[in-house]
Amino acid sequence: MQILLTVIVLALINYIDSVSSIKTSFIRQHLGSRTPYRFRANKNDSRIKYPGCKDIKIWMVIRHGTRLPSQKDLNAVSSLLELKYEVLWQQEYGKGQLTNEQFNRLQEWRVNIDPDQDSYLTLEGQDEMILLAERMQKRFPSAIKQKYSNKTFLFRYTATQRAQQSARYFTNGLFEKKDAQDIIFAPATRVDTVLRFYKHCDRWLSQVKRNPETYKETRLFGLSRQMNKTLESVSYRLGLSRVLRLETVELMYKFCGYETSWDKHHISPWCYAFDEDSMQMLEYYHDLKAYWLDGYGHELSYRQACMSIKNMFEFFDKRDGYQSIFMFSHSGTILKVLTHMKLYQPSSPLRGDAIVKDRPWKLSEIDSFAANLAFVLFRCKDGDHVLTLHQERIIKLPMCKHELCPLKHLKEYFHDSIYKCDYTDMCSLQPNSTNVQVENN
Template identity: 65%
Template sequence: MNSYLFIGFFITLLYTYNEATLKTSDVRNYLGTRTPYRFRGNKNDSRIKFPHCKDSKIWMIIRHGTRLPRDTDIIKMNTTLKDLKYEILLNNKLGNGELTDEQIKNFEQWSTDINLEHERFLTLEGQDEMILLAERMQNRFPGAIKRKYNNATFLFRYTATQRAQQSARYFANGLFDKKDSQDVIFSPATKVDTVLRFYQHCDKWQKQVKKNPNTYTEQILFGVSDEMNKTLERVSNRLGLSSVLSLDKVILMYKTCGYETSWSKHLASPWCSVFDRASAEVLEYYHDLKHYWLDGYGHDLTYRQACVSINNMLEMFSNKEGPNATFLFAHSGTVLKILTHLGLFKPKDHLRGNAVMKERPWRTSHIDCFAANLAFVLYRCKDGDHVLTLHQERVIKLPMCGKELCPLKELRKKFKDTIYNCNFTDMCSLVRDEL
């Protein structure tokens, strides 16, 4: 599909902003999984060097870039939000609400008409995210990521979705010149992929976690809490409405603020003016509760099953043959479960629905934005092989190692359970009394 067709999908927005002035008080810092990657990625692409070492291999898993909403959200944006827009304008003309003249004008000119057929498609901004990410990674690791394409040294793999497929293609465009990028061979996507989307094929997890109502208990409790009710009142008063908005409508506005912020570097969504920092933090936490219990530390099986992806990386680094650079394009659920398997961003206590845990490391706005990524780089050193880990293009220390460059032998020892107790079939099969 011609990428320029996406221009017609973008929302008509008014005011521009300077991202360099983005402050912690800005509601755009609290957009959860719809946060733009340009807010989080590391723009410093200087080569990462270590004495007596050379980067030789890389294994990287990448969440697809910025996308359009799912079909249900598109329908609500095209109907519910349009109706709400006129209600907001009417009440503000009557002198109600706290919106400024400029914000009212922005609402007046806002419109959307996204085609349902393109639900969850990669956007132009998503394409740019992949191209720029690829260019920076190649600059950092020229030994592992060669500028000349060779099918024997590169492996590209994506899930059977348009957004992951297109993310892979634009990432390749960022690595190679036009001729080479057209020659890139991508591994065929399969309906069953236990490396890129293992959780979709884990029957036990699907039943015990995803489809288990108890998984969402904390989020539901927070959704009816005094803190959330006050947030709904605050948003409704800010808009000058005569009645308090439902949680569903406020969430829709919050999602739209996130999507429209992500879609364009230069335009901001009028729906972001609906929120102040406090209300945005509350809605961020509401969604973090869901991802924590669904994709994070809430259930052991959730992150245990990610062993298949970690083993894929370890096997690549241990084999002398095969590709030097492996790039895998997947989804939010994949990235979060792998991060959890590694013990990263773990809070001291479980996230609960009784109050916002403000000082928590588990914040999807920071760890799982669009195009979120995790990379492992193998360095050949005089004293043996070592592994460097990056999250969002920043070097991090794995909890089980504590050093930037972790010896591969030590890492394999730390991942002993991951390597030898990772029978996906046994782990994920339902016994007869569970069927």
């Protein structure tokens, strides 16, 4: 009897551990744009070769690595601290669904971040950059030399600490320590129409970012019956007698992402508030906003990314000069460039009346911390070809028949992006221009 009881207890423990592990694994896959790159990176760093071809150039845009919360999120931390004590109080009275371990971890939770270091690159972000660089160099040793020269390498970053430090640690992964100390970085400028074109595009700022219509579907979803049930579910799991506001639950979701990204061994205690359904609801809420702000929702959002695409084609056309260009930027740049390249487009526009679970537009997968997009030029016997990698994985561009796509074909397809990309004309506010084209297919 004693043996049977022991077996049952051990089986129960294993089952609980298994369920907990599944939940943890699920949470890590649905953190949106705060997903750490270690959950997305392609660890296979074998050299990528094609018969009769040689990699000769690489142009790569990289989102900065895992960072600390923004100033806005840090300013809201006090509300989470108050909520923490309310939840712990309810748990003491037997309410809520936290386990003893989860209760203890929430009890220990605190944020000790210098407000002056908002959005700074974290240790995890440093590791992401070093490892990414090492893997890319192994894949393309001809295009990415092991010996540094300012005549063959160009490194650019935006005027932010997280982008500058991402560039610095990326070079630490490429070169020996003595060489890495001598790297020359292109000076960061306040206005950079290649790395962060949207920040100073007046028409986009006016007609898209500051336009209430851009957020119509996001607001609709936030007020939906599905979202109201999610808020009730989260509040119930925490043992609260009231229903939390969406802004509070969204902040919990953000810190679930931030803190899970920083810590390789544990998820954030705020993740305990979510089950699989509620996690997917918050993920979609953020995907929906990004779709209409940075993606296919408005034509101008992705059209202005021609500034980056033109830079890439001009680089490939030059017969001398740099072999490798690495640019360190932000989520807004990555998403707009991906959209310009016709990648991850849903079959129909994302709407706020119902969640679309099988959508290709998922920030958790396409826009994690350290998200990256690389174009590699191969010189082949039958001409120049371009290989595209997203998150270090080879992808076939929609306008190409094969993954290794003829440069000539791409230049024809993106003719307007190369030769009709007038930033001043595209981004200046016209006196009679009040509408912006919306994607309807």
